[in-house]
Amino acid sequence: MITMELFSLSLLFTVSLSTIIFFLFRTTTASRRKTRLPPGSIGLPLIGETFQLISAYKTENPEPFIDARVSKYGSVFTTHVFGERTVFSADGETNRFILQNEGRLFESSYPGSIANLVGKHSLLLMRGSLHRRMHSLTMSFANSTIIKDHFLVDIDRLVRLNLDSWTGRILLMEEAKKITFELTLKQLLSIDPCEWSENLRKEYMLVIEGFFCIPLPFFSLTYRRAIQARKRVTEALNLVVGERRRERERGVKKNDMLAALFDSDGGDVVFHDEEIVDFLVSLLVAGYDTTSTTMTLAVKFLTDTPSALAQLQEEHDKIRANRGTSVALEWDDYKSMPFTQCVVNETLRLSNIISGVFRRAITDVKIKGYTIPKGSKVFTSLRAVHLGQENFKDARVFDPWRWQNISDPINFMPFGGGPRKCPGHELARVALSVFLHHLITRFSWKPAEEDKLVFFPTTRTQKRYPIIVECRNVGG
Ligand code: HEM
Secondary structure: OHHHHHHHHHHHHHHHHHHHHHHHHHHHHHHHHHHOOOOEOOOEOOOEOHHHHHHHHOOOOOOHHHHHHHHHHOOEEEEEEOOEEEEEEOOHHHHHHHHHOEOOOEEEOOOHHHHHHHOOOOOOOOOHHHHHHHHHHHHHHOOHHHHHHHHHHHHHHHHHHHHHOOOEEEEHHHHHHHHHHHHHHHHHHOOOOOHHHHHHHHHHHHHHHHHHOOOOOOOOHHHHHHHHHHHHHHHHHHHHHHHHHHHHHOOOOOOOHHHHHHHHOOOOOOOOHHHHHHHHHHHHHHHHHHHHHHHHHHHHHHHHOHHHHHHHHHHHHHHHHHHOOOOOOOHHHHHOOHHHHHHHHHHHHHHOOOOEEEEEEOOOEEEOOEEEOOOOEEEEEHHHHHOOOOOOOOOOOOOHHHHHOOOOOOOOOOOOOHHHOOOOHHHHHHHHHHHHHHHHHHEEEEEOOOOOEEOOOOOEEOOOOEEEEEEOOOOO
């Protein structure tokens, strides 16, 4: 009897599920026919092609998921990942169109779990006129003149300070993260490395882990820990902001992002401390993994390409020799590093940690003869364009020399584009160049063990790139 009931129950369940699946498929196919979505497959109901995407990125190949679909459907295709139908673009022109139409046809789109970590007043989540205003404030804080007149000296000093303690075996990825965090904290809040900043960094690393886990508080300890750490980071930064407000009332002036935020008070918008803290956290998040991963991967690519390393060394030894007894780099030195910029470009082209960005269509949008319906999720893959053979010859090979013959190609967008183009792009370039300069003029190194590049859940080397460093005694 019980068995019979169970059988009927499971039959009922199977029939219901099949009906749901049938209707889901029917709805999707019907809406596709009506709207002419880009071709593709939406895989299994609900799950879509999520598992194919995850397993593809666990390989050493940078773009297996996109490559397979581009060859089948073309460079703009439809898939269904992470619970939602998504249009993927591996086409440079389409990507530029999408990014440039931010706020008009598309808007940035982050899941709620990310918003909990970066804070609701983060630049990443702002929209409309407030976004425009805060984006341009961030740009003006990180432009070439400010970097030249104020930040370069600190970037140079803090990089050297970190390198002073390097000896024997180091985990380059960890060291690069420490450097990047210290640089950002100095630029945002004028805080030099100390016990407080190191504690903040530890909390902050827990927050970052939250970006790369299943964001369900009940299921994921990592996500829960990240949310708690975010609260502690907020509390610590709140104290700093409060203290700085009091200092400002006493007439103390500082030259950092917080001062720029205070100065922009008094216009039509007055920022509360909670908003300022969210804003600062989002800048810390945006610059941290991006710059430190690029530093690490540049060193890995150079190590694997000795001729490029030799040419870079020559460039920096020359700068070093011209500086005489002075160790600190100046703006003119930064401006005389053409091959370094080739190395930075090539690293960003080959393995940008920001493989692409998500957007949502805010109206029906016609692209390349297809219609992307209002509300659809869109992924503009920057990396797929960078790795397309039609855009770059021998696209999957590390070849910094290619940049000696091309300047600013339209299909190269490591920092995104349009109104949300990375406001930290120049700052990142300077930090990378100064780091490479001091590394190369002070040390020789070799990998401590075999390590490989992986792309899931994020672009990194599997073992955080352990190397053995040895002083070169060229100076510094
Ligand atoms: C190699 C280093 C870096 C790379 C590859 C990178 C890449 C990017 C990309 C692709 C975007 C566009 C996101 C989108 O369109 O939704 C972006 C946005 C952003 N980046 Fe960077 N970034 C780097 C370093 C930095 C640094 C050092 C800072 C800090 C000053 C920073 C701050 C930001 C912010 C605040 C945004 C959000 C802009 C907005 O939504 O308006 N980035 N970055």
